[in-house]
Amino acid sequence: MRVLVLGASGLVGAAVATAARDRGHTVSAWGGATPDALPPGCDRAVDLGSGEGLEALVAGEAPDALVNAAAVSHPAGVEADPEGSWRLNVDLPGQLADGARRWGIPLVQFSSDMVFPGGGQDFSPSDPPAPLHPYGEQKRAAEQRVAELHPGGSLVLRITLVNGNSPRGRRSVHEKLLAAIAAGERPRLFRDEIRQPCAAGRVGEVVARLLETGAASGIYHWGGAETISRYELGRRILARFGLSLDRVEPAELPPGRPGRLVLGDGGLGLRLGLGASTVEEQLAVLRQPPRLWEGGEAR
Ligand SMILES: NC(=O)c1ccc[n+]([C@@H]2O[C@H](COP(=O)([O-])OP(=O)(O)OC[C@H]3O[C@@H](n4cnc5c(N)ncnc54)[C@H](OP(=O)(O)O)[C@@H]3O)[C@@H](O)[C@H]2O)c1
Numbered sequence: 001m002r003v004l005v006l007g008a009s010g011l012v013g014a015a016v017a018t019a020a021r022d023r024g025h026t027v028s029a030w031g032g033a034t035p036d037a038l039p040p041g042c043d044r045a046v047d048l049g050s051g052e053g054l055e056a057l058v059a060g061e062a063p064d065a066l067v068n069a070a071a072v073s074h075p076a077g078v079e080a081d082p083e084g085s086w087r088l089n090v091d092l093p094g095q096l097a098d099g100a101r102r103w104g105i106p107l108v109q110f111s112s113d114m115v116f117p118g119g120g121q122d123f124s125p126s127d128p129p130a131p132l133h134p135y136g137e138q139k140r141a142a143e144q145r146v147a148e149l150h151p152g153g154s155l156v157l158r159i160t161l162v163n164g165n166s167p168r169g170r171r172s173v174h175e176k177l178l179a180a181i182a183a184g185e186r187p188r189l190f191r192d193e194i195r196q197p198c199a200a201g202r203v204g205e206v207v208a209r210l211l212e213t214g215a216a217s218g219i220y221h222w223g224g225a226e227t228i229s230r231y232e233l234g235r236r237i238l239a240r241f242g243l244s245l246d247r248v249e250p251a252e253l254p255p256g257r258p259g260r261l262v263l264g265d266g267g268l269g270l271r272l273g274l275g276a277s278t279v280e281e282q283l284a285v286l287r288q289p290p291r292l293w294e295g296g297e298a299r
Contacts, residue, residue, distance in 0.1 A: 001020075001025045001026070001064045001065060001211060002025070002027075002028070002061070002062065002063045002065075003017075003020045003025050003026070003027050003028070003063060003064065003066075003067060003211065004020075004027075004028045004030070004058060004061050004062045004063035004065070004066050005017045005020070005027060005028070005029045005030065005067045005069060006030050006046075006048065006066070006067065006068045006069060006070040006096075007031075007032070007068065007071060008029030008031050008041065008042050008069070008167075009031030009032050009034075009038065009039050009042050009045075009073045009097060009167050009168065010031075010032075010067045010069055010070070010071075010073065010166060010167075010171055010205075011073075011120045011164055011165075011166035011167075011171045011172050011200055012110060012159070012162060012200060012203055013029070013031075013069030013070065013071075014029075014039070014041055014042075014166065014167045014200075015164060015200035015201050015203055015204035016067050016069060016158055016203070016207045016208070017029040017041055017042075017204075018041065018201070018204055019201065019204030019205045019207065019208045020067075020204070020207070020208045020211075021198070023128040023205075023208045023212070025208065027234075028043055028044075028048045028061050028063065029041055029042045029043050029049065030042065030043065030044055030045070030070075031044070031045050031046075031090065031167075032045065032046075032047070032048070033045045033047035033049075034039050036168065038174065039167030039168055040167065041167060041241045042167070044243070044287070046185070048070050048088060048092055048131045049084065049087060049088070050087070051087075051091065051092070051095050053153075054060055054061060054095060054099075055095070055099050058096075058099060059099075059103070063106055065105055065106050065107075065108070065211045065255060066096055066099075066100050066105060066106070066107045066108070067107075067108040067207055068092065068093055068107065068108065068109050068110065068212075069098050069110050069116055070088060070092065070191070071088055071089050071110065072084070072085035072088050072089055072285065073211075074135070075114070075125040075133050075134070075170075078133075078134050078135040078138060079134060079135075082134060083274070085138060086138060086141075086224045087246030089135075089138040089141075089142055089163035090138050090141045090142045090145055091110045091141065093107075093142040093145055093146050094142070094146065094149055095145040096109075096146075096147065097109070097148075097149035097150035097154050098149045098150070100150050100151040100153060101149060101152070101153065101156070104153075105153065106153040106154070106155060106211065106217075107146060107150055107153060107154050107155070108155045108157060108159055108207050108210065109142060109143070109146045109154060109156050109157070110156075110158075110159060111140075111142065111143050111157065111158040111159075111181045111219075112135070112136065112139045112158060112159065113138045113158060113161075113195075113196070113223070113258075113261045113262075113263050114124050114131060114132075114133060114135055114136035114139060114261070115129035115130075115131050115139050115140045115143065115158065115174050115259055115260065116130065116131070116136075116256065116261060117131065117132050117135050118132070118258025118259045118260050118261045119128045119258075119259075119260065120260065122262045122263065123221075123262065123263050124217075124221070124263075124264045125218070125220060125221050125264075126155075126165050126266075127217040129143070132256055132257065132258055133256065133257065133258075138183065142218065143156050145161060147217075148164075149233045150217070151217060153217055153231075154216055154278055155210055155215055155218065155220060156218070156219045156220065157203075157206065157207065157220045157221075157222060158219065158220070158221050158222070158263060159175060159198060159203055159221075159222050159223070160195060160196045160197060160222070160223040160224060160261070160262075161195045161196070161197045161198070161201050161233075161262055162197070162198055162199070162203060163197050163198070163200065163279075163282040163283070163286065164199060164200025164201060164282075164285070164286075165200070165285070165286060165287045166200075167289075167290035169290050170289060171230030172200070172286075173197070173233065173237070173242075174283075174286050175289045177234055177236075177237055177238075177248070178241065178288065178289060179289065180269060181243065181247050185200040186247060186248065186249050187234065187247075187248050187249065188248075188249045188251040189229075189230045189231040189233075189234040189248050189249070189250065189251065189253070190229065190230045190231060190250075190251050190252060190253045191230075191231045191232075191252065192228060192229065192230050192252055192253050192259050193231075193248050193253050193257065193258075193259060193261060194227050194228070194229055194260040194261065194262070195227065195229075195230060195233070195261060196223040196224050196226070196227050196228075196261070196262045196263060197223075197224045197226075197278040197279060197282060198224040198276065198277065198282075199224070199281065199282045199285075201227060201285070202222070202276070202277050203222060203291070205272075205274060206220075206222050206268070206272060209272040209273075209274065210272070213266075213271075213272070220265075220266070220268055220286060221261040221263040221264060221266055221268065222263070222265060222268065222269075222276075223262065223276060224264065224276050224278070224279065224282065225275070225277060225279075226274040226278055226279050227260070227262055228279055231248065231250050231251075233279065234248040235248060235284065236279060236283060237286070240283045240286060241288060243288075252278050255291055266289065
């Protein structure tokens with residue numbers, strides 16, 4: 001299968017490109033057009049900030065499947081630039097879904113557990129979204145957009161907090177945490193923010209297998225095997241890298257952010273023959289981001 005991955009310079013897109021290549025697919029991997037050098041594994045840099053020329057570029061690759069991992073992927077980025085992030089997080093998925101429908105190929109669009117408000121229950125793919133935050137609002141809007149524009153071939157994969165090594169070493173949980181500490185900060189991490197971290201590599205495998213099995217249009221969930229607070233996860237990361245556990249400060253969530261956020265996978269792991277990974281397994285493969293302790297701030 002020829003798979004075109006957008007956002008392949010990011011944490012999740014890179015993992016999808018790697019998994020698809022490892023499983024024998026031909027991958028075109030597009031990174032963002034930031035001034036930094038394109039990381040290994042990416043074929044070209046494409047600015048997706050405007051939709052201009054995009055369809056011709058995609059059609060030129062003649063893919064059998066599209067995977068969109070390009071996004072403004074953090075809530076603070078959405079708050080800082082609501083319009084620019086709407087283009088990336090909502091308009092772009094819509095444009096891709098419209099094209100994919102006309103080309104007769106599937107689109108995998110990433111979404112987030114943040115479409116839910118959190119609470120005592122585990123959320124299933126059929127539960128109605130009710131985001132608390134503008135980032136979650138954009139992810140919900142994208143879900144609706146791709147379902148409307150490509151009802152026969154849009155696969156929305158909602159994922160939870162992702163652990164892994166990003167191509168530039170500054171996007172994942174541990175990379176951001178270590179960068180903040182290297183810059184002299186003592187990050188505040190919430191004890192009541194309960195998450196279900198998953199492994200970037202496993203997310204990549206899920207996507208590859210969804211495409212290989214010709215999975216039906218719809219919403220899918222993937223998370224990790226365990227729940228853990230952000231604070232405890234931070235301390236586990238510190239321990240993993242041999243740092244003192246008091247480098248992070250415990251804090252309580254401010255209003256307006258989901259507390260416990262856990263996804264049920266609706267049997268997806270069983271259907272794909274994949275198990276969710278534990279926090280221990282996720283931490284074992286983390287690498288120290290390059291250049292961190294020499295230059296202060298991570299690049
Ligand atoms: N990471 C998580 O914990 C998590 C959890 C739930 C859901 N998700 C979802 O998973 C998806 C991927 O997230 P991620 O963590 O991999 O994000 P990420 O590491 O921040 O990567 C985002 C990707 O989008 C690209 N991009 C951003 N603006 C662009 C632009 N104007 N033109 C072209 N490319 C642009 C980035 O390129 P550059 O490298 O050039 O910036 C990068 O390749 C997103 O939809 C996110 O909402 C992630």
